[in-house]
Amino acid sequence: MGLLLGALAGCSQRPEPTVDAFLQRHWAEPLPPQGPPPAAFSPLEASLDPDACGQCHAQQWASWRTSLHGRSVGAGLLWQLELMDRDDGCLRCHAPLAEQGALLALEHHWADAPTQPLPEYVEAGLGHQGLVCAACHVRGHRRYGPPSRGAAAAGAPHGGFTASAAFEDSRFCSHCHQFPDDGPRIAGKLLEDTYRQWLASPYAGAGDGRQTCQSCHMPERQHLWRGIRDPQMTRRAIDASLRVNALGGGRYEARAVIRNSGAGHHFPTYMVPKVELVFYLHEDGSTRELGRGTIGWSVDTGLTREIADTRIAAGEARDFRQPFTAPDGDWHVELVMRVNPAEHYERIYRDSLNHADQLPAAAVPLLRQALAEAVAAQYELLRIEASAPGAKRDRFPRTAEPAAARTDRRSRPDGA
Numbered sequence: 001m002g003l004l005l006g007a008l009a010g011c012s013q014r015p016e017p018t019v020d021a022f023l024q025r026h027w028a029e030p031l032p033p034q035g036p037p038p039a040a041f042s043p044l045e046a047s048l049d050p051d052a053c054g055q056c057h058a059q060q061w062a063s064w065r066t067s068l069h070g071r072s073v074g075a076g077l078l079w080q081l082e083l084m085d086r087d088d089g090c091l092r093c094h095a096p097l098a099e100q101g102a103l104l105a106l107e108h109h110w111a112d113a114p115t116q117p118l119p120e121y122v123e124a125g126l127g128h129q130g131l132v133c134a135a136c137h138v139r140g141h142r143r144y145g146p147p148s149r150g151a152a153a154a155g156a157p158h159g160g161f162t163a164s165a166a167f168e169d170s171r172f173c174s175h176c177h178q179f180p181d182d183g184p185r186i187a188g189k190l191l192e193d194t195y196r197q198w199l200a201s202p203y204a205g206a207g208d209g210r211q212t213c214q215s216c217h218m219p220e221r222q223h224l225w226r227g228i229r230d231p232q233m234t235r236r237a238i239d240a241s242l243r244v245n246a247l248g249g250g251r252y253e254a255r256a257v258i259r260n261s262g263a264g265h266h267f268p269t270y271m272v273p274k275v276e277l278v279f280y281l282h283e284d285g286s287t288r289e290l291g292r293g294t295i296g297w298s299v300d301t302g303l304t305r306e307i308a309d310t311r312i313a314a315g316e317a318r319d320f321r322q323p324f325t326a327p328d329g330d331w332h333v334e335l336v337m338r339v340n341p342a343e344h345y346e347r348i349y350r351d352s353l354n355h356a357d358q359l360p361a362a363a364v365p366l367l368r369q370a371l372a373e374a375v376a377a378q379y380e381l382l383r384i385e386a387s388a389p390g391a392k393r394d395r396f397p398r399t400a401e402p403a404a405a406r407t408d409r410r411s412r413p414d415g416a
Contacts, residue, residue: 068225075373
């Protein structure tokens, strides 16, 4: 399903010289206002509202609505805007259009708010609609996109579009997913470094194995951008195994090996998500937790120091070893992996709510909503089991399955 199928399948397209030249101009900061629309444009063509785009690009619009791009201005950002007297750079990626910035400046009474009414093509709710279609595809009311997969035709809507290979190049995504060298760092590491992680991965090489950001996160040009909040996407990123080794004298070690076999960047790529590993011992109908491990980059909520970095680079693996004691008998170890996609934010929200009396009144309900959404995003990724060494037969699977696919639903240690 391509971006330019349907109504755009045959749009006339103008060539663009090079990816570098296109990106330098396309993401020039700050993005300029669109300016007056062409006289021949209907109000629908001139509108920057994603709903207007969806009138013709229904499939792309429907996918975008379900994506994080479509929710990049949510409670987690809006409560912070209540504390600001100007935009401190958040909108650069969360709501990049100049028109969106103007609407939010008016809403929050920032000093740089426009003094004149905004043009009719700027819908009142645009500031809250996140990374909208126009942020990537419209400049000066001209349309831009990847080369068409269909035949060109004359008389295309909104004057056709400018085709650029940049839309299929990972550098396009680096505008938001890679901080510059002088960007904020902790322990010498850029807070956002996904593009360079990809560059260092096997997927960035030439040849059949090359995978771009788009080929994973926009397969067949679908506007999904699935990531760690999606269990199926996360499950495809890793291989997991579990075994138990005898150490003697009733002592054992459970060894889990987690390999980043499918993500073209660190797993997870930056500080917000965490993946928790919990080891359980099941014996004689009882369950005992043995210990925990974490995959992720943990930093303090003030963004001043690193706590730990256990992320797994693309193609690499990490061992998690859990020692324990157990008697002879019929027992097995279970590894449960849970994903908290917003763990870092969750800590920030809880810390901030401890000082709710010092926050603007309008920020508090948004903050509570942001916390509830962060908690609701958690999910169980998989469970795998390993028998005691020397057991007559291995009754438990050593290969990982998504939790949703399991039919054997033993009572869960967490009571879920």
